[in-house]
Amino acid sequence: MVSILIVEDARGSRESIKDALYDPKYKVVGEAYDGEDAVEKFKQLQPDIILMDIVLPKIDGITTIKKIMKLDSKAYIIAISALYKTEQINKVMSAGAKDYLTKPFNIDDLVEALEKGLSELKKRNKK
Amino acid sequence: MYLRKMMGNKNLYKNIIINLLLVICILINIYSHFILRIEILYSHIFYVPIILASMWWNRKGIIVAIFLTLIYLGIQFYAPLSNSYPYPLDHIIRGLMFCIVSFVIGELSYSRIKAEEKLTDRTKELEKAYAGLKELDKTKSIFISIAAHELRTPLQPIQIYLDLMMKKRLGKFTKEEEKKLGHIDVSLKRLVQIISTLLDLSAIEEGKYKIRIEKVNLQKLIFKAINEIKPIIDEKNVNLSTNVPSININCDPLAIDRVIKNLISNAVKYNKEKGKIEIIAVSKKNQIHVSVKDTGMGIDEKDFDHIFERFYIIDDTLARESDRLGIGLFITKYIIELHKGKIWVESKKGKGSTFHFTLPKH
Numbered sequence: 348m349v350s351i352l353i354v355e356d357a358r359g360s361r362e363s364i365k366d367a368l369y370d371p372k373y374k375v376v377g378e379a380y381d382g383e384d385a386v387e388k389f390k391q392l393q394p395d396i397i398l399m400d401i402v403l404p405k406i407d408g409i410t411t412i413k414k415i416m417k418l419d420s421k422a423y424i425i426a427i428s429a430l431y432k433t434e435q436i437n438k439v440m441s442a443g444a445k446d447y448l449t450k451p452f453n454i455d456d457l458v459e460a461l462e463k464g465l466s467e468l469k470k471r472n473k474k
Numbered sequence: 475m476y477l478r479k480m481m482g483n484k485n486l487y488k489n490i491i492i493n494l495l496l497v498i499c500i501l502i503n504i505y506s507h508f509i510l511r512i513e514i515l516y517s518h519i520f521y522v523p524i525i526l527a528s529m530w531w532n533r534k535g536i537i538v539a540i541f542l543t544l545i546y547l548g549i550q551f552y553a554p555l556s557n558s559y560p561y562p563l564d565h566i567i568r569g570l571m572f573c574i575v576s577f578v579i580g581e582l583s584y585s586r587i588k589a590e591e592k593l594t595d596r597t598k599e600l601e602k603a604y605a606g607l608k609e610l611d612k613t614k615s616i617f618i619s620i621a622a623h624e625l626r627t628p629l630q631p632i633q634i635y636l637d638l639m640m641k642k643r644l645g646k647f648t649k650e651e652e653k654k655l656g657h658i659d660v661s662l663k664r665l666v667q668i669i670s671t672l673l674d675l676s677a678i679e680e681g682k683y684k685i686r687i688e689k690v691n692l693q694k695l696i697f698k699a700i701n702e703i704k705p706i707i708d709e710k711n712v713n714l715s716t717n718v719p720s721i722n723i724n725c726d727p728l729a730i731d732r733v734i735k736n737l738i739s740n741a742v743k744y745n746k747e748k749g750k751i752e753i754i755a756v757s758k759k760n761q762i763h764v765s766v767k768d769t770g771m772g773i774d775e776k777d778f779d780h781i782f783e784r785f786y787i788i789d790d791t792l793a794r795e796s797d798r799l800g801i802g803l804f805i806t807k808y809i810i811e812l813h814k815g816k817i818w819v820e821s822k823k824g825k826g827s828t829f830h831f832t833l834p835k836h
């Protein structure tokens with residue numbers, strides 16, 4: 348089972364992502380509404396994968412990713428955002444995100460990204 | 475202050491030179507008279523203020539020049555400076571001539587300077603208007619970018635819940651209801667494509683469209699793009715076939731995804747009902763050659779060079795019937811050229827089109 352933390356300020360999006368992860372192998376262990384909340388929840392829950400929105404209240408997603416990476420450099424973060432420009436995606440990826448999903452993504456895209464993350468985590472555990 | 479103003483205007487130098495030449499002429503004249511009759515020197519001194527007055531370079535100068543000439547003529551009539559010079563009429567004629575010359579030069583200089591000032595003012599106004607338009611265009615691009623971004627966000631739950639319904643996770647639907655869900659899916663995909671196109675356009679206009687090169691499997695990339703716009707393809711009952719080898723290329727996957735989707739969408743849009751689309755990719759020595767062939771309406775040869783231009787729409791009547799913005803091929807070409815590739819079209823009116831593009835392998 349993969350534990351997932353969803354960081355998303357829009358309630359509709361957050362709920363929909365939670366509903367999209369209906370497969371029992373995915374377990375949404377927590378939800379965060381802003382950057383500060385995300386860092387706190389990460390410390391408490393230690394999820395395997397974080398689905399992180401980039402445009403967030405209080406602390407933006409890029410700063411939040413950096414803060415989480417400082418706490419655990421092996422954290423697996425998948426950025427989810429409507430930001431589209433390569434320049435912006437580059438910033439997100441250099442902050443430490445491992446993958447990027449552009450909104451609106453479908454369930455297959457989400458599952459594909461999670462599976463990629465899962466196999467990455469498995470490889471890491473084997474080492 | 476006058477001199478400072480005069481020094482600041484380069485055009486005034488030309489007029490100064492003309493007037494200085496006149497002064498030199500007078501000096502030569504004075505000199506020749508000086509050799510013959512010394513007294514005449516004093517009378518000629520009056521010419522200098524007349525010329526200098528005309529150098530004032532505006533109408534005031536001309537008035538002063540005329541005024542000085544009149545004084546000079548008055549003196550000549552009532553108290554001639556040179557009693558020994560027997561031709562007072564000569565002074566009068568010279569005085570009048572200088573008055574006319576001063577008037578003409580002054581008036582011409584005045585008119586020209588005024589015209590130049592007007593031209594400079596107009597140029598400044600145009601520059602200001604151009605800067606304003608540029609700023610407005612930039613604001614428009616930023617607005618489109620923000621609006622498009624804001625439009626994508628609320629589409630997220632719509633996309634997921636539609637997916638869940640189509641995957642029958644939210645209950646069962648009748649065939650008729652499933653068909654309607656399919657229509658929603660097609661509309662949603664079209665909307666996402668339009669928003670993406672607007673975002674791409676605003677990024678290009680802002681000069682912020684950049685690519686992020688990584689190694690990608692071309693076959694996977696093309697199949698993924700086809701899969702994502704499958705509802706649009708199916709809606710028109712178009713038969714799509716592919717012949718794409720599983721090869722790795724270096725490109726920006728998001729950008730090339732846009733290219734593939736744009737070309738396939740066009741091939742669907744302009745195709746006939748139950749038409750065909752063929753996607754072929756060939757690996758060559760240093761490049762990959764991809765072609766998208768359709769059995770649609772075709773393109774007139776005269777439009778070949780224009781179809782890649784921004785906002786160029788071939789047939790205005792059809793433009794109202796379909797979701798065309800006239801920017802898809804412009805963006806496609808921009809992306810291909812950013813990858814140092816080439817794009818072109820082969821087509822015959824009524825016999826379909828083939829869009830080709832190449833991408834360097836490394």
